[in-house]
Amino acid sequence: MSTPMLTEKYSGAPTRLAKEAARARDYIVSNRTLPTSSPQTNGLRLPPDVSLETFETAIKELQNILGEANVEVNDKPLKDGWYLDHPNTHDTFHVIPQSSLVASAIIYPSTVPEVQSIVCWANKYLLPLYPISLGRNLGYGGAAPRVPGGVVVDLGRRMHSIFNIDAENASCVVEPGVTYFRLYEEIQARKLPLWIDTADLGGGSLLGNALDRGVGYTPYGDHFANHCGMEVVLPDGSLLRTGMGAMPGPEGKDNPTWQSFQHAYGPAVDGIFSQSNLGIVTKMGFHLMPALNENEHQSYVFTFPRDGDFEQIVDIIRPLAQKRILGNIPQIRHVIQELAVTGRGKETFHEGKRPMTDDEIHEAAKKTPLGDCSWVFYGCQYGSPESIKQQLEIVKDAFFKVEGSKFFLPENVPPGHYLHDRARVCSGVPVLRELDWVNWVPNGAHMGFSPIAPTLGPSARLIHDLIRAAHIKYGFDLFPTLCVAGREMHYITNIVFDRSDVAMKERAVAMMREMIATCAKHGFGEYRTHLLFMDQVARTYSWGDQALMRFNETIKDALDPNGILSPGRNGIWPKRWRGKGWELGTRREGERSV
Incomplete structure (x- = not known):
């Protein structure tokens, strides 16, 4: 296993954490019994309803547009890697067979026009695209596509620029591949009086974490609430800017108010691009904290x-x-x-x-x-x-x-x-320490169960007892981490499992499904979840005969009539895929899609 450093790779660790990164790697290596890579059991996994001939034609066409090196067919052995050297073809923390949720190809755009070309290409061939920023969504599915054989669009590898760090306005604009490490080190190098708000681990994407409504631990800890302005490629390949960016700036430049005020005139649309499959966010602005x-x-x-x-x-x-x-x-x-x-x-x-x-x-x-x-x-x-x-x-x-x-x-x-x-x-300094607890078992991996409950003692006791009972029933140590605010708390349960233990993984999946259903009966719903459970969680928000789901599906079908953009992500399926057996939660894994 290598230990990429930020001086060598956009997604690496900073030099100041070289010893910590090497130590974390050594822990993982010493705790591993699985091989570092495994062959794909069924060879190349094609997108659904796409022949090999059509797939090869489509790939060749895109390679002519982007360059052969930037369109990679996933017919090689699958490498699990680790946090700092992770795969972009599947889930490092696979809780079902490793090759179940796997990409057919990975695409590396470098510009917004290239992203637009990819979307138009996918519409032509009806290929499902799954954009990732870095694929470090560990515990929630990593870089895996929800539909096996989907084409992963890796935005991070060649789109990791930091734009317009403004010390006076305390803001910045970043591309998907910018990590907390990268932004922090850039601010320190420029000696700017600014703090960032980082997640528990510093190698994640600012943009990706905010879109999944992740949290940090300074007063700017609500990451999506502290974003300001997006640039989005829509499912038809057209380009949108939200907030004040929707108004052109003088002389064709960006609007100078874009990172100052979150909204525009009319409906606030930014929210429909968080935890959604309605667009590919290529730039996002953030408010930063004045340094203390x-x-x-x-x-x-x-x-x-x-x-x-x-x-x-x-x-x-x-x-x-x-x-x-x-x-x-x-x-x-x-x-x-x-x-x-x-x-x-x-x-x-x-x-x-x-x-x-x-x-x-x-x-x-x-x-x-x-x-x-x-x-x-x-x-x-x-x-x-x-x-x-x-x-x-x-x-x-x-x-x-x-x-x-x-x-x-x-x-x-x-x-x-x-x-x-x-x-x-x-104090806004990204670290790596949270990697350590995954080594609790050999071949350590984890899956997150993340419901929301009121900040009330009886509610806290109830949800804790429900989750504790499930862990006792299925034989897991309980690792609760609660992020507690004035009115709600995120009860984040880290289910730590051994990737080599098939029976243990099956118990983990069964426990997840039971906790989702049991907690939902008491009004405790997950705020984000693993790929395997998105359908089940989405359906627990069922008030008004699934009014929310019907609304989301209406928007999806209007913006993405061909259903090419992340079908199934967060439980939202386009019309072309809906009701065709791809949904999970009412059937056993393996009967249709994975």
Whole structure:
């Protein structure tokens, strides 16, 4: 396995993280028993209803337009790779057979006109396109196309420019291949007084994460809410600019207000391009945060001793968040993640494959820097030193009402403790640390279950108990991470599995389907999900006899009558594909499409 660096590759790690990247790679290599690549079991997977002759004709035509090197047929062995050297043909964290969801070809455009040419080409041959920014949507399907044999359009490899970093306006414009690492390093190189808001891992695409409505951990943590302006290639190949970009600027230049105000005149359309298959976003503007000095932000952690404290913790957070006393979107994590994020496997703390018991978790936690506890709260305050001191007094007063709670600052824990990485993320510095907990099992991979619940103690207890019961039933350790705001919380469950264990993967799929259905009965719906479960999740939003789905399908059929753009993504199928057996959730995997 290689360790690409940012100086060599647009998607690599920065030099400052060279040791951490090598360490993360070594963890993964030492934990792996699977081969690094495997042959495709059935050879080249063609797009549905497309003959080999038609496919070869289409590929040759596009190679003449883009150049042979930029249109790659996927007839080679499948490489799983790892986070920094990932495949763009399938899902690194495959939870079904590796070649089930696999691309027939990968296309590498370098300009917006080339993207438009690709869309027109796909309409001509009725080929399904699946655009990716980087394919690092790990836990949710990676780079895999929803329809096997779909053609992946890899926007990141040759479209990774950063435009117009404006220090005064605190904004920028990026292409799909720009990572949090890349933007951060560029801002540092220019010595600009700006912060970015990064996801847990710094190698993801700003544009891709925002379109999936991902979150970060500074006051600018809602990534889609802090975008400003898009450029979109529509399914007919035409080009659209949203917001103030819809008005031309003077002398044919971009409108100078494009990154200043999110909306235009009339309906706000940006939202229909998030979590959708209605266009290919080729540029996106973002608001950045004015940089703070070292003494103007303070990360910290609270621990709470009992599982039963959970309701009280959530009820304490709610008013603090609503009054904006809490400075960011904080995280609550179960203490088992204090064990996993060390990068050491489960076998370090436990014998056998069964889930760790509560007693075993607590016994192992006693040996960690935070000590024995059940829940860990990671937060950060922002402002002047005086205001931070006042904020922390209010926060301490509230959390110390939980009997036995403890408070830690970064200086209270060893240098290698996770709190130091959390402090970097909360100050806009992208890191790699979150890779470590995937090594909990051999050939470690994970799948995310991410429902939304109200920030209310009884709701928090209910959803936690439902998810915990499912994990006990199917034999998985429970790894909950909750991003808690004033009115809602993202209960993100990381299902860690061994890619070599077929039975374990089948249990993971079954557990996902059960949790989706069970939580939906109580009004807890996922905000994003893995490719395999998009149909099921979309159908849980069923108010008004599937009014939302019917609305989405109406827009899809109007904008994409040939159904060429990401059919099935987020459960939205165009008319040409709808009802033809491609939907999942009412049948077993393998009966039709995968």
